[in-house]
Amino acid sequence: MTYEWKAEYFAKGSSKATPCTIRVLGDQVFVEVDGQTHRFPLGEVEVSDRLGNIPRKVRLPDDSMVKIEDHPDIDELFGTSELNVFIHWLESHRYAVIIALASLISFSYLFYFEFLPCSAKMIASVTPQNVKEQLDKSVINSLETLKLIEPEREALIERDDYKEFIEQQLEKYPELHLKFEVIKGEEIGPNAFAIAGGTVMVTEKLIEKVGSHVYVKAILLHEIGHIYHNHVLQNIIQRMGISLFLFAVIGADDITAVPMLVMSSAYSRDLEREADHFAADALIGYDLEPSLLAKALEELTEDQPESSDTEKQFDSFTSTHPLTEERSEYLRNYQSSRISKSDQSRQDDDDDQTLKEEVEP
Amino acid sequence: MEDSQTPGVNPIPVQQEPQTLQFEFRGNGWEFFKIWIVNTVLTVITLGIFSAWAKVRTKRYLYGNSYLGGQNFEYLADPIKILKGRLIVGGFFVLYLFSGYVHFALPIIFLLILVGLTPFIIVKSIAFNLAYTSHRNIRFRFEKDYPEAYKRYFLWVFIMVITIYIGFPAALRRFYDYLFNRVKYGDTKFTFKNTESLYPIYIGAFFLNIAIVVGLGLIAGALYFVVSMLSATIAVTGAAGFIAVGYFAFIIAAYGASFYVYAVIRTWTFEYFARQLFIDDIRLESHLVASELGMLNFTNFLLILFTVGLGTPWAIIRFRRYTLEKLSLVLPSKEKLDQFVSSQSKSESAEGDAAADIFDVDFDFGF
Numbered sequence: 001m002t003y004e005w006k007a008e009y010f011a012k013g014s015s016k017a018t019p020c021t022i023r024v025l026g027d028q029v030f031v032e033v034d035g036q037t038h039r040f041p042l043g044e045v046e047v048s049d050r051l052g053n054i055p056r057k058v059r060l061p062d063d064s065m066v067k068i069e070d071h072p073d074i075d076e077l078f079g080t081s082e083l084n085v086f087i088h089w090l091e092s093h094r095y096a097v098i099i100a101l102a103s104l105i106s107f108s109y110l111f112y113f114e115f116l117p118c119s120a121k122m123i124a125s126v127t128p129q130n131v132k133e134q135l136d137k138s139v140i141n142s143l144e145t146l147k148l149i150e151p152e153r154e155a156l157i158e159r160d161d162y163k164e165f166i167e168q169q170l171e172k173y174p175e176l177h178l179k180f181e182v183i184k185g186e187e188i189g190p191n192a193f194a195i196a197g198g199t200v201m202v203t204e205k206l207i208e209k210v211g212s213h214v215y216v217k218a219i220l221l222h223e224i225g226h227i228y229h230n231h232v233l234q235n236i237i238q239r240m241g242i243s244l245f246l247f248a249v250i251g252a253d254d255i256t257a258v259p260m261l262v263m264s265s266a267y268s269r270d271l272e273r274e275a276d277h278f279a280a281d282a283l284i285g286y287d288l289e290p291s292l293l294a295k296a297l298e299e300l301t302e303d304q305p306e307s308s309d310t311e312k313q314f315d316s317f318t319s320t321h322p323l324t325e326e327r328s329e330y331l332r333n334y335q336s337s338r339i340s341k342s343d344q345s346r347q348d349d350d351d352d353q354t355l356k357e358e359v360e361p
Numbered sequence: 362m363e364d365s366q367t368p369g370v371n372p373i374p375v376q377q378e379p380q381t382l383q384f385e386f387r388g389n390g391w392e393f394f395k396i397w398i399v400n401t402v403l404t405v406i407t408l409g410i411f412s413a414w415a416k417v418r419t420k421r422y423l424y425g426n427s428y429l430g431g432q433n434f435e436y437l438a439d440p441i442k443i444l445k446g447r448l449i450v451g452g453f454f455v456l457y458l459f460s461g462y463v464h465f466a467l468p469i470i471f472l473l474i475l476v477g478l479t480p481f482i483i484v485k486s487i488a489f490n491l492a493y494t495s496h497r498n499i500r501f502r503f504e505k506d507y508p509e510a511y512k513r514y515f516l517w518v519f520i521m522v523i524t525i526y527i528g529f530p531a532a533l534r535r536f537y538d539y540l541f542n543r544v545k546y547g548d549t550k551f552t553f554k555n556t557e558s559l560y561p562i563y564i565g566a567f568f569l570n571i572a573i574v575v576g577l578g579l580i581a582g583a584l585y586f587v588v589s590m591l592s593a594t595i596a597v598t599g600a601a602g603f604i605a606v607g608y609f610a611f612i613i614a615a616y617g618a619s620f621y622v623y624a625v626i627r628t629w630t631f632e633y634f635a636r637q638l639f640i641d642d643i644r645l646e647s648h649l650v651a652s653e654l655g656m657l658n659f660t661n662f663l664l665i666l667f668t669v670g671l672g673t674p675w676a677i678i679r680f681r682r683y684t685l686e687k688l689s690l691v692l693p694s695k696e697k698l699d700q701f702v703s704s705q706s707k708s709e710s711a712e713g714d715a716a717a718d719i720f721d722v723d724f725d726f727g728f
């Protein structure tokens with residue numbers, strides 16, 4: 001093993017490089033420069049971490065410095081940190097690099113599609129109701145400030161067509177603190193959305209457009225599904241997590257102007273499916289076909305007019321809830337798998353007949 | 362090393378001629394890629410905690426491979442301090458995100474606080490980065506002057522706003538003056554003469570930009586005219602394809618031109634520094650060529666784009682090598698570099714504050 005190097009010596013506070021010899025013997029470091037030998041205890045000497053093959057700097061207790069060209073024995077001799085030796089080992093091995101690349105890709109995938117939604121769901125499920133209501137207040141506030149919704153809104157329960165349906169929902173899910181409101185303004189087009197604390201808003205335009213009350217109710221059930229599964233909050237937390245993650249990893253780094261990922265305000269497909277699932281179950285509970293929801297969405301998307309600027313800004317219901325073929329097929333096939341169960345539920349929920357009577361007069 | 366004298370040979374005294382010393386970059390793309398990818402992965406699996414170490418290792422690699430007169434630069438910052446700074450910023454960011462849900466005016470208040478702190482943060486970051494940059498065992502230093510920083514920052518931001526950015530070159534000149542006249546290498550002060558305006562550079566670049574866009578437009582128009590004349594005779598689909606390709610080429614050319622204009626500004630600015638900036642009796646020489654630099658940046662951009670970011674380390678190495686090796690110092694004598702001193706002790710040179718590294722305002726000589 002090498003324990004002696006030809007090196008360069010810089011006296012304290014001087015930029016002059018003087019040739020020297022540095023030697024490590026036992027727990028002592030000897031620096032021989034200009035015919036003189038300086039001696040230092042090894043424990044008080046600091047060596048810069050190994051990185052690529054940049055020269056190593058040995059900092060001596062008297063603020064002088066010795067520069068040695070990099071050499072593999074330096075770490076063992078001077079006893080530098082194990083962690084750094086390990087990181088340098090990773091950085092200089094081809095296979096470690098290939099593994100790093102593979103794990104980077106798989107980690108990003110897992111983080112984005114598994115870890116983030118899962119932890120967001122957990123946080124959302126333990127968030128107390130009053131925090132959600134606080135959140136709702138500010139959302140409603142900003143919607144009102146932007147004049148997207150009017151401050152005085154009609155409660156949907158006031159309408160005879162919906163009274164019984166809504167009362168049933170309130171009774172069934174008291175813990176959700178449901179509230180249904182109608183928006184009369186035309187600003188946001190045919191639209192329906194849920195906010196975290198349990199309020200579902202639906203526009204007059206949507207009610208007009210889908211025609212039948214049953215369709216409106218199918219859509220409302222889908223929105224209740226979002227509230228039931230805490231999707232609104234989960235979505236907010238998830239998006240925050242993504243921006244924090246991006247900030248931490250690439251955030252403040254100078255040259256790496258990586259094109260920022262475009263985050264959509266829409267729910268992920270998984271969340272939509274969960275809400276659809278909820279609505280489908282509820283429709284079966286009413287002894288109705290889950291495909292009603294698909295039909296309702298079809299009504300909504302039919303001859304969709306050019307959306308106005310504010311609509312685009314707000315994302316109309318149909319653009320954040322695109323009725324894909326897959327989704328509609330899922331809804332249409334949903335019933336067949338549940339047929340046996342729906343027989344049973346017919347007997348259970350006698351008072352859930354209202355919806356059925358409406359659709360089959 | 363190269364300037365060690367051979368013993369026994371009696372040096373004949375010669376009249377000292379000015380010496381030109383070129384900066385040199387010894388980094389290597391593949392080596393840097395390995396470091397970069399390992400550090401990125403460690404950052405990701407530690408959920409960002411390692412990012413401070415990754416940053417220090419990256420900068421140490423780039424500085425440590427930058428040489429002047431056979432000696433490399435060093436970046437000595439402590440990752441723990443950078444981590445603390447990032448945690449503070451992260452906390453601020455979380456508060457900012459959540460605050461909107463509590464009250465819609467809160468984010469605005471946060472932004473106002475941020476604006477009020479900006480000069481402080483910039484000065485602090487410059488001081489931090491310089492205090493941890495070293496060459497030949499001598500550290501750089503920045504003499505902070507907060508009142509002056511606040512005065513200049515708000516005055517010139519105001520002037521820029523009311524002049525719709527026409528005041529920008531004047532503001533930038535005030536910034537260079539503030540910055541460079543407070544930098545020290547050990548005990549030796551930098552001097553920024555501040556006798557020359559930056560307007561010729563920016564007005565020149567502005568007209569150059571217009572000339573390029575008009576020129577490209579004329580060429581595109583002429584081509585379109587020719588093709589539409591020919592389209593009467595040749596197949597229509599062929600002409601349409603040709604127009605599509607021509608349009609695409611025009612977009613690429615216009616985009617490439619913006620890289621060129623940026624490179625022109627940088628080239629001229631470095632020539633400006635060469636005339637204005639001195640360290641004692643040492644002066645700077647810049648040999649940047651705008652077309653080379655523009656092409657380099659453009660190809661780097663394509664490299665990053667088509668490798669989904671994985672080509673970034675190579676792009677960084679190419680950029681550093683080119684910009685550094687086109688830079689040299691003119692010294693009165695070769696011994697000059699041996700004669701710098703620093704009377705500062707180790708503890709004095711430490712820039713202690715945690716939030717110092719917030720904006721990563723990097724002050725380095727183009728590398």
Ligand SMILES: [Zn+2]
Binds near residue numbers: 267272275321
């Ligand atoms: Zn939905």
